[in-house]
Amino acid sequence: MPETATQVGTSETARLVLPAVRRRLPRIAQRVADEIRSTVPAYAGADHRQPVFTAVNSAAAYFIGRALGEPVSSMAADDLFAKLGFREGGGGGDLSRLDSAVRVAAGIYWAEIRVEAAALGISPYALEDLRDALDAYAEHLLDQARRGHAAGSTVREQDTGLARRRLVDGLLAGADLADLQPYTEVASWSLPAQVVVIAVELPEEARLDLSDLPASVLCRTATGRAALVGAEADTEDAIAQVRAQVPAARFAVCWPVEPRDAPAAHRWTQRALGLASKGILPPEPVLECRSYRTEIWLHAEPVMRRQLAQELLQPLLEETANSREILSETLLVWLETRDSAPAIAARLGVHPQTIRYRWRRINQLFGDALHDPEYVVQLMLVLKASIALWAAGDQSDFERYSGRAQ
Known part of the structure; x- marks a missing residue:
């Protein structure tokens, strides 16, 4: 000394x-x-x-x-x-x-x-x-x-960045929230009562500068993708900052969930981007998952959807491609709305008489099954999931049924 x-x-x-x-x-x-x-x-x-x-x-x-x-x-x-x-x-x-x-x-x-x-x-x-x-x-x-x-x-x-990475990794992996609490002080980040998870699709060569993002938003990056976690109030600002750096970025935004449900929200947002890339969901720059919850849910079990399609949609699978398209579209609108022929016609942009003709054919195909409430619910869900696939060009349901029928 x-x-x-x-x-x-x-x-x-x-x-x-x-x-x-x-x-x-x-x-x-x-x-x-x-x-x-x-x-x-x-x-x-x-x-x-x-x-x-x-x-x-x-x-x-x-x-x-x-x-x-x-x-x-x-x-x-x-x-x-x-x-x-x-x-x-x-x-x-x-x-x-x-x-x-x-x-x-x-x-x-x-x-x-x-x-x-x-x-x-x-x-x-x-x-x-x-x-x-x-x-x-x-x-x-x-x-x-x-x-x-x-x-x-x-x-x-130096440790702030590490603590923030451990926080976002822990949240998306479903770690015990008590185990993550020590990192919040070092990371200068408060855990909201509800979080919003955002999946980001990036060009492979793109790199994000995390210092430009709001401090209230955690971010995890990898080649071609990123995940953001923060409070709902910070969502728009976070998206705007990422788009300012990478204009071609695409986003899937989950609805607010409790922090313990962040892993599930992360899966939903990733699935939404995957469905959009296949044409099943619209190619919007920012997909609000809240608007597509049914599709995200139904496509979580592709094997079950495929099996239900073979079982419940057999009458439609026997039709020609054109007939299957117009009949399934009409049937789904009726199942969702239970509207009259004129109302359905207005929604689909055709003449009411065309809807009546299609409805007669639908009744011939499905008969009394349309009076079974449980069957109708399952039919609506599997149609909602399958029509999007067919419209995106996936004809595997029809090909699979044809192969079985031979």
């Missing part, structure tokens, strides 16, 4: 006063720790109790040994105060509360020294060198804390 840390050497005053103070060090250190917790509320928590007590006791032991001319090392005390500063910097705080704590400690130790000096009949003037040394040592300890604070602040800045 530099000689400037304490300017006092061994003196008659120090030899008379400090041994008695040293004998009471554990009790004084405890009193100092209690006073610090009382006057500096930030240090009132149980997690601060032992570090503060240890640092205070170690610093006092060094100061007394140094003042008595003993071969003591400052390394332990310096390291403890550097760690306290590091902790403040790593947590995003300043050194004001640690400065207050050091001033509290110095004041109590000085009071103890004065009491002991008075008991020995030593004049206050004889203590001036000792007081100067105590003040200099307190400043030295704060210098160590500043050094640690600078290092902690640097690490915090």
